Amino acid sequence: MASQWAVPSADLADGTWTNQAGNGANLFASVDEAEAAISDVDHLVSSENPVDDTCRLSLSAIGAPAAGTVRIKIRAKRDRLENYWFTWSPVVGATSYVLQVGPSTGTYTTFTKDVGNVTAYGLYLASGTYYSRMVPQGAGSATAERMHVVP
Numbered sequence: 408m409a410s411q412w413a414v415p416s417a418d419l420a421d422g423t424w425t426n427q428a429g430n431g432a433n434l435f436a437s438v439d440e441a442e443a444a445i446s447d448v449d450h451l452v453s454s455e456n457p458v459d460d461t462c463r464l465s466l467s468a469i470g471a472p473a474a475g476t477v478r479i480k481i482r483a484k485r486d487r488l489e490n491y492w493f494t495w496s497p498v499v500g501a502t503s504y505v506l507q508v509g510p511s512t513g514t515y516t517t518f519t520k521d522v523g524n525v526t527a528y529g530l531y532l533a534s535g536t537y538y539s540r541m542v543p544q545g546a547g548s549a550t551a552e553r554m555h556v557v558p
Contacts, residue, residue, distance in 0.1 A: 415434075416439070417435055420463040424460065459550050490531055492527055493508070493527065498543040499547075500546030501524070502546075503521050503544045506536070506541055537554070
């Protein structure tokens with residue numbers, strides 16, 4: 408039997424994994440390329456601390472393999488990420504803070520999350536320029552946007 412190519416066809420367990428856009432649903436659709444169309448543009452990303460974090464995908468059907476060795480190819484990559492810390496001053500009356508981070512001014516697509524009642528939060532980021540602001544919940548208003556350069 409000739410080589411066969413199975414591609415991810417459904418999510419079985421997503422854990423806290425996301426796709427390249429930060430979406431945690433239908434992860435298989437981000438990595439279901441045919442062999443001739445493999446790309447690093449769309450991919451899956453593990454959580455910030457992926458210990459015991461599982462992502463399981465089912466594969467499309469293939470014919471019964473011939474007797475002998477069966478080989479499965481997977482591709483994995485570890486990006487060089489830096490643990491970059493964002494800090495801010497406390498706001499009287501705030502119950503928590505939403506940290507917003509993005510690749511350009513006014514665009515917070517890299518990270519937007521209520522990080523709790525803290526005044527510092529670390530993110531693993533690739534080298535580059537990022538823009539951030541912090542939005543206190545329950546009191547005050549958003550901080551002025553700041554630029555950050557991650558080496």
